[in-house]
Amino acid sequence: MKREVSKIGIFIYDCESKLKNVLSISEVCSKLEGLGFVCFESPASHFNEAMSDFEKYLKDNEMLKVVIAGCDSRSKEQIFKNSLKKVGLSPYWVNFVNLNEAIGYKEKKKATEKAINLVTQAAKWIEMQEIIGTQKVLLNQKVLVLGGGIAGIETALTLTEGGLDVILIEETSHLGGGAVAVENLKGLVKSKIEALVNEKKVRVINSSHLVDLDGHVGRFTARVEGEQKLIFEVGAVVVATGNELILPIQELDESSGSLAIGQKDLENRLSLSKDVPQRVCFLIDLVDEDLKISTQVLLKQALAVKEKFGSDVICLCRDLKVSFDGGEKLYEKAQEAGVLFFKYTKKPKIAFSDEIVKTSLINEDYPHEKLVFESDLLVVNEKIMPGRGSNALAESLSVDLDSKGFFQSDNVKLLPTFSSRRGIFFVGGCRLPQNINETLSEARATAAEIFSFLSKEEIELDLTSAKIDSDKCILCLTCIRTCPHRAIVVDQEEETAKVIPLACQSCGICVSECPVVAIELPLYTNAQIIGQLNDVVGEAG
């Protein structure tokens, strides 16, 4: 590759004349011209004008690489990069210098020297940098969905709308998950199941589970076991394995027997039209007080019990978590129907005797008053637990679980269903128990994300990923262990560690971990590191 200093352009701009007052931009420029670079000083005092100068400058000069220096240029990186793209230059062959830091010097001479230093450093660095290549990568346009509950079904259905094929693996012998047992969701779930089994682009495999996943985004290899052993090549994986409900027995009394049941048990009773006794006490928030789903179920069931059986219904909760569509209305309706609500801060006492449950608590509205309720049935919310197989599944996927054992999302600023590994997503209750609308919306959003990526057979990828020098690598495996995105593998033939460009997220962790300094990150140049340091120092000072 040819390296010509003269093909490296330096562009310096000012904003609100901040720089001009403290340093001599023309001196910086002439110094760099002296070193053989082509320097341009924008006279504009506003960023927008500087941008049009920049575009003109690019057109008038034949350049390969650019250094852009100015106030706060880092935050404007994207805008500059777009202009570079427009004239056909690589958006990676640019280095940004933040001259704000030079302003810190009181003397004009010192400040100018500092600026010369910074720009020269950046220019020399970029001079040494190689062109970031691109690589064509073939994508597998199939998606593996794990779990055939409502989240998995909706994701699968939406994926097919985007033209992708789906393999849906369900652990049990039937589709639908937890929602099939819920009276008011049954219909919806049934119609979605029907749509799914009629969809030619979906292959449903019941009574099976994933045993192993290899590869990386765009090209995963999944081994599935069940009645048969199967192997699939897929481009993305969606985990939608849901959760499990456990009666919080330790919060109740050993002697509770059948006097205390969970919300799910009651749901079954209601859907089987079994009788419900005359006095029912709902007590929620003993566990999982930060999940609003228990309130939603409480309101629905309290109203159903009241309307169907005319029972006396009392509801005890920490907070009425009505922040779901129609929540407040449902609460009002229940009150109008005669359901009584009391909130507690201190946990109520529960005693079981002679087929009667006694619940006592302090009335928050009248603190001296102790309330005691006798009822024939106590309904509590179950604790929502991660699915039993979550640990093993997380291990075979090399992804993280949160402190409670649910799948841990990685980037809420993009989409909460992103995992730490590219191409693997967590949808529905296996990540966070939510209600049906929220779950469906999250499933569709995730599918949109996947088909925007997998809708092409081939993509051209900028090689901005980490690079390992195979001559230096001693195969100590440190980087393989520390890469949070599972982007490094062993290349047996070459006897070196190797980065998978598609999976690498250029975080730089491996670079600092390698004991023999065999790893480099093309974009994370020293100058940029210095620039960032300067920003930090600038902010602190």
Add this chain to the structure above:
Amino acid sequence: MNSKEVAIIGGGVAGISAAVALTDIGFMVHIIERDVQLGGHATSFACKATDKCSKCLVCVADELVLKASQHPKIRVLTGSEVMSFSGKPGDFELRISQAGGEESLFKESVLKIGAIVIATGFMPFNAEEKKEYGYGKYKNVITASDFERAIRANGAISRPTDGSAPEKITFFQCVGSRDESIGKGYCSKVCCSYALKLSKLVKSEIPESDITIFYMDVQPTGKDFLKLRESCEEMGIKFVRNLPSKIYGYADSDFMRVNNLNNNTGEVVQDEFDLIVLSVGMSPQNDVKFLANTFKVDLDEHNFFKGLKQSTNLSNTPGIFLAGACQGPKDIEESMAHGRAAAAEVVKMLREQ
């Protein structure tokens, strides 16, 4: 046939998220934004980081705006509004007017598109409607939107009367929400979360300040909510489950008085504050009726656009989709996901064409 083009009405976080997702799938998108700039409400709110990022996602809105305004496949039409509309799904004509031009008149144009996404967001509740709180009358009674904007603009927390740091601050929750008496029988979902984060921000900026949150119920959002609430309590922020019914001002004081119930003794106590923040909820946009008529889409009982049961992104009119807070209160995270989900619904409809 113009089914590869989509119009999005409203360029808040939901609209932009829908737009970006659609372009990723190969669509060309027009964003019709009434305001002079993109971003919606979130771009006027404050970063609520203390020593740590609070994940309020306000900064994401700025990133989305940058992304949209740079995007080669997104055409941003600011200062523009819908006038009328005709056609059938896959083949709509949308007449819009855009402010500007040399004579700064309105110019009209017609877009030929395949689908329309309504993402017009919400309006913060107009606190003047709650006369008993004296918003507009007492200077140190402000809304959370005012508060957010002031923090963003000034970078400092001050009381309006004299610009000095407030000593006793309180948040009144559920202002303009969960209140059937004013036709707002719904929870706005976001105000508990933002009030807790704002109160933490105030406490860390002004450690000697005394903060009370008057509330009915605390609404959890997201995974780390319990931690957030506990950290507020650890910092000494007080939670009182009782909403005072009235604010009493004094003629020549920075302070105001409220009566409330002491939860331990059951007695009514008087308390004084020099900054009262009304945690206003989300009300429907002011022109929803016009849009509902124009596009023949239904509104729900509170005048948010009504989503269908099988998907809240679908309106009752084929080809007209819904995204974000215009369909009902949502925080930024949910609005963004809802926007992307709307993109998926658009693809589905146009495939079926």
